[in-house]
Amino acid sequence: MSPYVVMRKRIAFLFLCVCAFLVVLIVRLGFVQLSQGADLRKKADDSHFRGVPVAPKRGNIEDREGNVLAMSVSTETVYAVPAEVRQTGRAKEMAAALSPLLGKPAQEIEARITKRSALEYVQKRVSPEVAAQVRALEFPGIGTTEDSQRYYPNGSLAAHIIGFAGIDNQGLEGIELTRDDELKGIPGSILQEFGANGIPLPQAQHQYLAPKQGNTVRLTIDKNIQAFAERELQKLMSGQGVNMNGQVPKSASILVMDPNTGEMLALASAPTFDPNHYQDADPSARRNIAIQNGYEPGSTFKIITLAAALEEKKIKLSEHFFDKGSYTVLGKNVRCWKAGGHGDQTFTQVAENSCNPGFIEMGQRLGMDTFYRYLRDFGFGQKTGIEMSGEAVGILANKKKATALDLATMSIGQTNNVTPIQLLTAVSAVANGGTLMKPQLVKEIIGPSGRVITPFKNEEIRRIISEDTSKTEREVLESVVTNGTGRRAFLPGYRVAGKTGTAQKVQNGGYIQGEYVASFIAFAPADHPRLTILCVIDGVPFYGGVVACPVVQTVMLDSLRYLGVKPDPKAPMTPGKPMPGLEFSPIKKAATVPSVLGLPLAEAEKILTEAGFKTLTEGKGDIVLDQIPHGDAQVEAESNVLLYLGADASTPTLTPWWEDEDEDIEAIRSLSGRLPISVSPLGR
Template sequence: MSPFVVMRKRIAFLFLCVSVFLVVLIVRLGFVQLSQGADLRKKADDSHFRGVPVAPKRGNIEDRQGNVLAMSVSSETVYAIPAEVRQSGRAKEMALTLSPLLGKTAAEIEAHITKRTALEYVQKRVKPEVAAQVRALALPGIGTTEDSQRYYPLGTLASHIIGFAGIDNQGLEGIELTRETALKGIPGSILQEFGANGIPLPQAEHQYLAPKQGNTVRLTIDKNIQSFAERELQKLMSGQGINMNGQAPKNASILVMDPSTGEMLALASAPSFDPNQYQQADQSTRRNIAIQNGYEPGSTFKIITLAAALEEKKIKPTEHFFDKGAYTVLGKNVRCWKAGGHGDQTFVQVAENSCNPGFIEMGQRLGMDAFYKYLRDFGFGQKTGIEMSGEALGILANKKKATALDLATMSIGQTNNVTPIQLLTAVSAVANGGTLMKPQLVKEIVGPSGRVVTPFKKEEIRRVISEDTSKLEREILESVVTNGTGRRSFLPGYRVAGKTGTAQKVANGGYIQGEYVASFVAFAPADKPRLAILAVIDGVPFYGGVVAAPVVQTVMLDSLRYLGVKPDTQAPLTPGKPMPGLEFPPIKKAATVPSVLGLPLAEAEKALTGAGFKAMTEGQGEMVLDQIPHGDAQVEAGSNVLIYLGKDASTPTLAHWWEDEDEDIEAINNFRGRVPISASPLGH
C-alpha cells in the first residue's frame, strides 16, 4: 500500500475521532444547558449571592365573626454575616459596641458573629429605635431585617384553643400548632452579590424576593359565648361562683357546641394562661382539660343509658318500675339516693328522679353486648377527632372481664372514664336527631386576598339512634328540668333539657374523701336545640346540681339572648310541681359535716343531730366505719349523712359513688369487698 493511501486513512480516522468527540461534546453541552441549566445556574447564584431571610407575617386567627384572636406585629431582627465580620478583623470591637444595645454580653455576641455559618441571627424582636442605632453604626457584616412577632390582643381568652407561637414564629400549641402549614406563610429574602473572597461586589446586583403572608384561620368559636363561659370560670376559680362560699375548685371547664353541626362555640378551661407570656405560665395551666382529662361522668351518663334502652325498645316511657331503695346484683346492693326508694314510678319518672335502680334495670335489660355497642357508637373509648393535640381516649372497662355488677355501675355513669368533649359530643347526638357529629374548631381558611381557601364542612360520623328516639328522649330530658332533678337549670320562657352528675374522685385505687367532680349538661331549646353546654368542675365539696347547674343556666341564658333566640310563648314560666316524694327545698348555707368515724352509733347520731344533720345508717354493727359526706366536707345545712356500720374499725372501708341532687345524695353501696378501680381489668 502506498504511503499516500496510508496517510489518507490516518487523516480520515483522525477526522472521524474529532467528529465523534465534537458530537459527544455538543450533546453533552446541550444536555447540560437544557436539562441541568436551571440547577447549575441556581448553584452558581448560591455561590456568590447571599440572602438575608425576610420573615412572612403569620396569618391571623379569628373567631367566627372575624374578631382577631391572634395576630402578627412588626419587629426587627439583628443579623450577622460571619464571613464579613471575620474579614474585617473587628469582631471584638463590634461585640463590645453591640453589647449595651442588645443587652447581651460581649462574649456572647462575639460567639454569634464569628460562627462558621453563612448567616447568624444575633437578636430577634429588637425595638425599632435599637434597630435604627444598629444600622447607624454601619458595622461590616452586621445588619437588620424585618421580622414579626405573635400578639394575642385578648390575652387569656380562648388561650387553650389558640395556643401560642415561639420566638421563631413557629406554632407550639393549640391551633397555632395544628394549623402551622396554613398560618406560617412563605419567607422572602434580600439577595446581594459577593465575590469569592466574601466581600460584597461594588455596584453589585440586589434582588428582593417578597415574603408571602400566611392564611387566616377562622374558628368556629364565638368570642362572646367564649367570654360568657370564661367569666363563669373566673367566678368559680375565685370561689365566688353560686354556692361556692369562697371555695375554689382545682380546675373547671365549660364547653358549648352547636349540636346540629358539631361546631364548638366555646371551649373554656381554668386555670388559664396568657399566651403573650406563655414562658412564665405554669405548665399545668396550659393543659386543655376539656380535651385531655378523663373523669367518671356520674348521672350525666344516664342520658346515654336511656337513649340505648329507648332505641332497643327495652323500656316504654309509661311502663312502671318499682324502686324499693336498692337494686341487688350478684349479691351487692346498689342504693337509690332517696332513702326507702321512690316506690312505684314510670320510666319517665325514673329519669326525672335520677333513680339509680331504674337505670340499672335499663342496663340489665340491654345486656352486655348491646350496652357496649352503644358505648362505641356514641364515641366513648375513642378520640372524637377534634383539632387539638393530646386528646385522651378515655377508658372503658374490659368487656371480656366485665360482670353484671360492672354493667350495673356503668349504667349509672360509674367505672368508665370519659373526657368532657366525648360526653358533650354524645349528648349532642341525642339532641340533634340521633347523629354523632365530629366536633369542629375551624370554620374556614381565608387567603390574604380574602378568598376562602378551605370552607367548613360538617362531618357526620354515624347515626346512633333514630329521629323518633331522639325526639322522645328530648321530651323526657326536658321533663327532668321542668319536673325533676335538673330544676336548678330551669329558664323561664325557654325549653331546656338537661341532667346533673356528681362523681367522687378516684386516686390511688380508691376514692378521695369529700372531693367531687360536679357536672351538668343541658341543651336548648329542647325541641330544636341551638346549644349544648357541659360544665365540669373538679375538686369541690359540692354536688352537680348545686354548683354546676347554675353555671350552665347562666351561660345558656346569656348565649340564647346573644344569638337572638326568643323565648317560646308555649314554654312554662315556672317549673312544674315535683313528682310525689321528690322535693326541692331552697339552697341553704354551707355547713361542715363532723367526722364520726370510729364512734359508737349512739354518739355518732348525737354528733350529727347536734350539728343539724340527719343521720341514715347502712350495715350491721355498733361502730361507724365510714360516712357520706366525709368529715369536714362542706354541704348544705340540714343534709342527710349516711353512716356505714360494722363490728370494728378494722373492717375494710367502702368505696362509694355519689349522685347529687339537692340535699339528698345518691349513695351507692356496691363496692363492699370489690377490687379498687385502679386494679380492675381495663381496656380501651
Template sequence: MSPFVVMRKRIAFLFLCATIFFGILVIRLGYVQLSQGADLRKKADDSHFRGVPVAPKRGNIEDRQGNVLAMSVSSETVYAIPAEVRQSGRAKEMAQTLAPLLGKSASEIEQHITKRTALEYIQKQIKPEVAAQIRALALPGIGTTEDSQRYYPFATLASHIIGFAGIDNQGLEGIELTRESELKGIAGSILQEFGANGIPLPQAEHQYLAPKQGNTVRLTIDKNIQLFAERELQKLMSGQGINMNGQVPKSASILAMDPSTGEILALASAPTFDPNRYQESDPSTRRNIAIQNGYEPGSTFKIITLAAALEEKKIKLQEHYFDKGSYTVLGKNVRCWKAGGHGDQTYMQVAENSCNPGFIEMGQRLGMDKFYKYLRDFGFGQKTGIEMSGEALGILANKKKATALDLATMSIGQTNNVTPIQLLTAVSAVANGGTLMKPQLVKEIVGPSGRVITPFEKNEIRRVISEDTSKLEREVLESVVTNGTGRRSFLPGYRVAGKTGTAQKVANGGYIQGEYVASFVAFAPADNPKLAMLAVIDGTPFYGGVVAAPVLQTVMLDSLRYLGIKPDAQAPLTPGKPMPGLEFPPIKKAATVPSVLGLPISEAQKVLTQAGFTGMTEGQGETVLDQIPHGDTQVEAGSNILLYLGADASAPTLAHWWEEGDEDIAAIYSLTGRVPIEISPLGQ
C-alpha cells in the first residue's frame, strides 16, 4: 500500500475520532445546558449569593366571630456575617458597642459575630428603636432584618386551646402546635452577592424574596361564651364561688358544645396562664385538664345507663320499680340514700330521684355485653379525636374480669374513669337525636386574601341511640331539673335538662377524705338543644348540686341570652313540686366533723349532737370503730355521720363516695369486701 493511501487513512481515522469527540462534547454540553442548567445556576448563585432570611408573619387565630385571639406584631432581628466582621478587624470594638444596646455581655456578642458560619443571629425580637440605632452605626457585617413575634391580646383567655409560639415563631402547644403548617407561612430572604473572601462585592446585585404570610385559623370557640366560663372559674379559684365558703378548688373546667355539630364553643380550665409570658408560668397551669385529666363521673354517668336501657327496651318509664332501700348483688347490699328506700316508683321517678338501686337494676337487665357495647359506642375508653395533644383515653374496667358487682357500680358512675370531653361528647349524643359527633375546635382555615381555604365539616362518628330514645330521655332529664334532684340548675323560662354528680377523689389505691370532684352536665333548650355544657370542679368539700350546678347555671343563662335563644312561653317559671322526701334544706356553712373514734356510742352521739351533726350507726357493739366522714373533715353543717360499731378495733379501713348533687349519697366500701352502703344526703 502506498504511503499516500496510508496517510489518507490515518487522516480519515483522526477526523472520525475528532468528529465523535466533538459530537459527544456537543451532546454533553446540550445536556448540561438544557437539563442541568437551572440546578447548576442555583449552585453558582448559592456560592456567591448569601441570603438573610425574612421571617413571615404567622397567621392569626380567631374565634368563630372573627375576634383575634392570637396575632403577630412586627419586630426586628440583629444578625452578623462573621466573614465580613473578621475581615474588618473590629470584632471587639463592635461587640463593646452592641453590648449596651442588646443587654448582653461584650464577650458573648463577640463569640456570636466571629463564628465560622455564613450567617449568625445575635438577638431576635428587638424593639424598632434599638434596630434603628444599630443601623445608624453602619457596622461592617452587622445588620437587621424584619421579624415578628406572637401577641395574645386577651392574655389568659382560651390559653389552653390557643397554646403559644416560641421565640423562633414555632408553635409549641395548643392550636399553635397542631396547626403549625397552616399558621407558619413561608420565609422570604434578602440576597446579596459576595466574593470568595466573604466580602460584599461593590455594586453587587441584590434580590428580595418576599415572605408569604400564614393562613388564619378560625376556631369554633365563641369569645363571649369562653369569657362567661372563665369568669366563673376565676371566682372559684379566688374562693368567691357560690357555696364554696372561701374554699379554693385544686382545678376546675367548664366545657360548652353545640351538640348538633360537635363544635366546641368554650373550653375553659383553671388554673390558667398568660401565653405572652408562658416561660414564667408553672407547667402544671398549662395542663388542659378538660382533655388530659380523667375522673370517676358519678351520677352524671346515669344518663348513659338510662339511654342504653331505654334503647334496648329493658325498661319502660311508666313501669314500676320497688326500692326497698337496698340492692343485693353477689351477696353485697347497696343501700339507697333515702332511709328505707323510695318504695314504689316508676322508672321516670327513679331517674328524678337518682335512685341507685333503680339504676343498678337497669344495668343488670342490660347485662355485661350490652353495657360494654354502649360504653364503647358512646366513646368511653378511647380518644374523641379532638384537636389537642395529650388527650387521655380514660380507663374502663377489664370486661373479662368484671363481675355483676362491677356492673352494678359502673351503672351508677363508679369504677370507670372518663375525661370531661368524653362525657360531654356522649351526653351531646343523647341530646342531638342519638348521633355521636367528633368534637371540633377549628371552624375554618382562611387565606391571607380572606378566602376560605378549608371550610368546616361536621364529623358524625356513629349513631348510638335512636331519635325516639333521644327524645324520651330529653324529657326525662328535663324532669330531673324541674321535679327531681337537679333543681338547683333550674332556669326560669328555659327548658333545661341535666344531671349532677360527685365523686370522691382517688389516690394511692384509696379515696381521699373530704375531697370531691363535683360536676354537673346540662343542655338547653331540652326539646331542641343548642347548647350542652359540663362543669367539673376538683378538690371541693361539697357536692355537684351545691357547687357545680350553680356555676353552670350562671354560664348557661348568660350564654343562652347571648345566643339570642329566647325563653319559652311554655317553660315553667318555678321548679315543680318536689317529690316526697326530696325537699331542699337551705345550704349550710361548712363545719368540721369531730373525731369520735374509740368512744362509747352514747358519748359519741352526744359529741356529734353538740357539734350540730346527726349520728347514724351500722353494725353491733358499743364502741365506735370507724366513722364516715372522718374527723377533721369539713362538710355541710347538720350532716349525717355514719358510725361503725364493734367490740374491738379490728374494723377495716373504709373509703366512701358521695353521689348525686344535693342528694349526693355516701356509698361506703369496705376494702375487705363489706357491703357498699349508702346513707342519707348531707344537710338532711
C-alpha cells in the first residue's frame, strides 16, 4: 500500500474521531443547557445574588358568612448580612447602637450579626418607628424587611377552633395547624448582586420576587351562633349560669351542628384563651375538650339504645314494661333512680321518665353482638374525622370480656367513654333521618383572587337506621322535652326534642361522690331539625336537667331566631301537653311573660295574675327558683306559667321536678372487675 493511501486513511480516521468528539460535545452541551440549565443558572445566581426574604401574608380565616376570625397585619423585621458586618469591623458599634432600640443586650446582638451564616434575623415584629430609626443609622449589612403578624380581631372567640400561629407565622394549633399549607403562602425576596469578596457591586442588578399571599380558609362556623355558645359558657364559668348558685365547673363545652350536612356551626370550650397572647394561657385552657376529652355520657346515650331497639323491632312503644325499682342481672340489682320504680308504663313513658330498668331491658333484648354493632355504626370507639388535631377515640369495653352486667350498664350510658363530638354526630344521625355524617369545620378554600379552590362537600359515612325509626324516635324525644325529664329545655312555639344526662366521674378506680358530668343534647325543630346542640358541664354538684337544659334552651332559642326559623303555630306554648298527633290553634293574642325569679310565691302569683297568666307550681318552698316560660318570652295570653319552688334562692331544695331528672348515678359499673360495683341513691 502506497504512503499516500496510508496518509489518507489516517486523515480520515482522525476526521472521524474529531467528528465523534464534536457530536459527544454537542450532545453534552445540549444536555447541560436543556436539562441542567435552570439548576446551574440558579447556583450561579446564588453565588453572587443575596436575597432578603419577604414574608407572604398568611391567608385569612373566616366564618361561613365571610366574617374575619384571623388575619395578618403588616409589621417589619430587622435583619443582618453577617459577611458585610464583619468586613466593616464595626460590629461592636452597631450592636451598641441597636441595643436600646431593640431592647436586647449588645453582646447578644453582636453575636447574632457576626454569626457565620448568609442572613440573620435580629428582631422580628418591630414597630414602624423602630424600623425607621434602624434604617436611619445606615449601617452596612443591617436592614429591615416587610413582615406580617397574626392578629385575631375577636379575641378568644372560637379560639379552640382557630388555634394560633407562632412568631414565624407557622401554624401551631387548630385550623392554623391543619390548614397551614393553604394559609402560609409562598415567600418572596429582594435580591442584590455581590462580588466574590462579598462587597455589593456598584450599580448592581436588583431583583424583587413578590411573595404570594396565602389562601383564605372559610369555616362552617357561624360567628353569631359561636358567640351565643361562648356567652353561656362565660356565665357558667363565672358561676352565674341558671341554677349554678355560684358554683364554677372545672370545664364545659357547647357544640352546635347542622344535622343534615354535618357542618359545625359552633364549637366552644371553657376555660378559653386569647390566641393573640396564647403564650400567657395555661396549657389546659388551650385544650379542645370537645374533641380531645372523653366522658361517660349517662342518659344522653339512651338515645342510641332506643334507636337500636326500635330499628331491630325489639320493642313497641305501646308495649308495657313494669318497673319495680331495679333490674336484676347476674345476681346484681341495677336500681332505677326513682325509689320504688315507675311501675307499669309504656316504652314511650320509659323514655320520658328515663327509666333505667326499661332501657336495660332494651339492651338485653338487643344482645351483645347487635348492641356492639350499633355502637360501631354510630361511630363510637373511633375518630369522627373532624379537622382537629389530637381527636380522642373514646373507650369501649372489651367485647370479649363484657358480661350481661356490662351490657346493662352500657345501655344506660355508663361503662363506655365517648367524646362530645362523637355523641353529637351520633344523635344528629337520629335527627336527620338515620344517616351518619362526617362533622365538617372547613366550608371552602378561597384563593387570593377570590375564586373558590376547594368547596365543601357533605360526607355521608353510612345509613344506620331507617327514616321511619328516625321519625318515631324524634317524636319520642320531643315528648321527653314536653312531658318528661327535659322540660327545662322547652321552648314555647318550637318543637324541641332532647335528652338529659348525668354521670358520676371516675377517679382511682371508683366514682367521685357529689361531682358529676351534667349534659343535655337536643335538636329542633323536632320534625325538620335545623340544629343539634350538646352541652357538657364537668365537675358540678348538679344534674344535667338542672344546669345543662337551660343553657341549651337559651342557645337554641337565640340560634333559631337568628336563622329565621319562625315559631310553629301548632306547637304548644306550655309544657305538659302530649305532642304527637295533636293540633293546636294559632296564637290568638301574644303577651310577654314577666320575670318573677327570686320572688316569694304569693308576690309572684299576684304579678302573673295581673299580667293575665295562670300559675302552676312544682316543688316545696316559698321562693321561685325558676319559671317556664322564662321572663320576656312571647307566649299566648292567659297561658300557664310553671313555677319551680325552693326554700330560698341560694339553696335550692330537691323537689319532685328534680326527681324527674334522668340521672344514672345509681347505675353500676363492673368492666370485668376493674371498678367496684356500687349503688348510689342519688340517681335523679
